[in-house]
Amino acid sequence: MRFFSLPDYQLIMLNWFHRLGAPRSFYEISGRLLPVLWVLSGLSILTGVIWSLGFVPEDYQQGNSVRIMYIHVPAAIVAQSGYAMMAVAGAVFLIWRIKIADVALQCAAPIGASITFLALVTGAIWGKPTWGTWWVWDARLTSTLVLLFLYLGIIALRSAMENRESAGRATAMLALVGVVNLPIIKYSVDWWFTLHQPSSFSLGEKPAMPAEMWIPLLVMVLGYYLFFFTLWATRMRVEILNREFRTDWVQRLVVGS
Amino acid sequence: MFLKTIRRDLAVVFRSPAEVINPLIFFVIVITLFPLGISPSEAVLREIAPGVIWVAALLATLLSVEVMFRGDFEDGSLEQMLLNERSLVSIVGGKIASHWLMTGLPLTILSPMLALMLFVNPEGIRAIFFSLLLGTPILSLLGAIGAALTFSLRRGGVLVSILVLPLYVPLLIFATEMVKAGAAGLDYTGYFYWLAALLSLSLGFAPLAASAGVKISLSQ
Numbered sequence: 321m322r323f324f325s326l327p328d329y330q331l332i333m334l335n336w337f338h339r340l341g342a343p344r345s346f347y348e349i350s351g352r353l354l355p356v357l358w359v360l361s362g363l364s365i366l367t368g369v370i371w372s373l374g375f376v377p378e379d380y381q382q383g384n385s386v387r388i389m390y391i392h393v394p395a396a397i398v399a400q401s402g403y404a405m406m407a408v409a410g411a412v413f414l415i416w417r418i419k420i421a422d423v424a425l426q427c428a429a430p431i432g433a434s435i436t437f438l439a440l441v442t443g444a445i446w447g448k449p450t451w452g453t454w455w456v457w458d459a460r461l462t463s464t465l466v467l468l469f470l471y472l473g474i475i476a477l478r479s480a481m482e483n484r485e486s487a488g489r490a491t492a493m494l495a496l497v498g499v500v501n502l503p504i505i506k507y508s509v510d511w512w513f514t515l516h517q518p519s520s521f522s523l524g525e526k527p528a529m530p531a532e533m534w535i536p537l538l539v540m541v542l543g544y545y546l547f548f549f550t551l552w553a554t555r556m557r558v559e560i561l562n563r564e565f566r567t568d569w570v571q572r573l574v575v576g577s
Numbered sequence: 578m579f580l581k582t583i584r585r586d587l588a589v590v591f592r593s594p595a596e597v598i599n600p601l602i603f604f605v606i607v608i609t610l611f612p613l614g615i616s617p618s619e620a621v622l623r624e625i626a627p628g629v630i631w632v633a634a635l636l637a638t639l640l641s642v643e644v645m646f647r648g649d650f651e652d653g654s655l656e657q658m659l660l661n662e663r664s665l666v667s668i669v670g671g672k673i674a675s676h677w678l679m680t681g682l683p684l685t686i687l688s689p690m691l692a693l694m695l696f697v698n699p700e701g702i703r704a705i706f707f708s709l710l711l712g713t714p715i716l717s718l719l720g721a722i723g724a725a726l727t728f729s730l731r732r733g734g735v736l737v738s739i740l741v742l743p744l745y746v747p748l749l750i751f752a753t754e755m756v757k758a759g760a761a762g763l764d765y766t767g768y769f770y771w772l773a774a775l776l777s778l779s780l781g782f783a784p785l786a787a788s789a790g791v792k793i794s795l796s797q
Contacts, residue, residue: 493786493789497786508747
């Protein structure tokens with residue numbers, strides 16, 4: 321047993337990790353944290369929305385349509401890092417077989433797909449007034465579309481497999497393969513775009529924004545992340561109850577109260 | 578074991594040659610549809626030829642990759658192979674290699690003729706040939722991951738495409754750019770190296786991922 325040679329703080333960390341990894345304690349801990357998360361994400365999104373829609377100055381070129389940025393950019397950011405987080409959960413599940421990581425992976429996919437879809441739709445709405453079309457085969461748009469396909473692949477594979485254990489491992493594998501490919505896809509698409517069309521729509525290169533514009537953006541990004549985590553934890557709790565419905569503690573929780 | 582698997586798979590296939598020929602017929606038919614559907618004009622066809630040939634090659638590979646493990650899984654021989662041998666990776670590698678020999682290589686050999694029918698110039702034809710030579714093994718390698726994850730499912734067919742097609746995006750971009758550069762008379766060695774890099778990357782990882790996928794699917 322190598323564990324005995326670990327220093328105390330690492331033992332404490334490990335212990336804590338194992339506790340969070342057990343479905344029951346995750347359920348209890350997240351139950352205590354969730355109200356806080358809901359309030360925080362609601363507050364930050366509300367603040368961000370009011371700030372960006374009401375008080376941020378108009379862009380000198382784009383006018384009021386620049387406000388779509390505050391919905392769109394955070395969605396795009398969370399869509400990408402959501403996939404990375406999902407893949408990390410997949411790796412944790414494949415390596416250490418921690419059940420909760422599988423739950424995390426399954427629950428992150430639909431949320432990630434929805435947020436990617438939101439990023440695409442808001443991008444299209446933003447594109448109409450600024451570029452004049454709903455869609456261009458711009459590098460970022462295309463790679464976000466491919467990201468959506470990757471999310472959909474995970475969801476499709478999950479729903480096609482009946483056995484939960486192997487479905488979990490298969491989707492984890494696929495998420496890992498996807499995360500290896502994601503940078504390659506991103507760079508190749510970037511490259512393809514720059515080869516074809518010189519940056520006539522150089523929205524990609526952001527001018528240095530004034531602080532009064534990027535601070536609300538930061539608030540919105542924070543809000544989106546918090547909202548993502550809140551939804552994630554909520555879904556995971558439901559999934560845990562679903563999976564563990566035969567255990568004592570769930571029975572007591574549902575029937576007893 | 579690697580070579581044994583290849584020899585065995587080839588023997589199985591040559592007893593029913595339709596399996597080799599069908600993807601090729603599909604490849605040719607898809608390419609024929611484009612002049613009919615878009616325009617028979619020389620300028621248009623020359624413009625779209627690299628994309629058409631590559632997309633057709635991609636679809637033809639996907640169609641055939643789905644059965645890479647399925648036949649052996651259904652008659653139980655896949656499990657027997659795993660029981661017999663220690664190295665799953667070499668079996669999976671052999672299956673991938675024989676899949677390439679049966680689809681990727683014939684497609685590549687057939688492609689100059691089709692490129693000629695789409696009015697590609699000789700330099701472009703050479704580029705198409707080399708891009709397919711380097712690219713079709715990648716198609717088989719990545720396709721094997723999707724096939725490995727889905728062979729035990731009843732409705733695996735479309736699923737493989739959904740899982741694998743997004744992964745083909747970089748390959749499609751580099752390969753068609755290579756052909757376009759070649760047809761325009763430019764130097765395309767840079768693209769060639771890019772494809773080679775993608776090939777070595779997938780050679781390194783895809784057999785491992787595919788054999789992990791086979792294990793997962795068999796444990797179901």
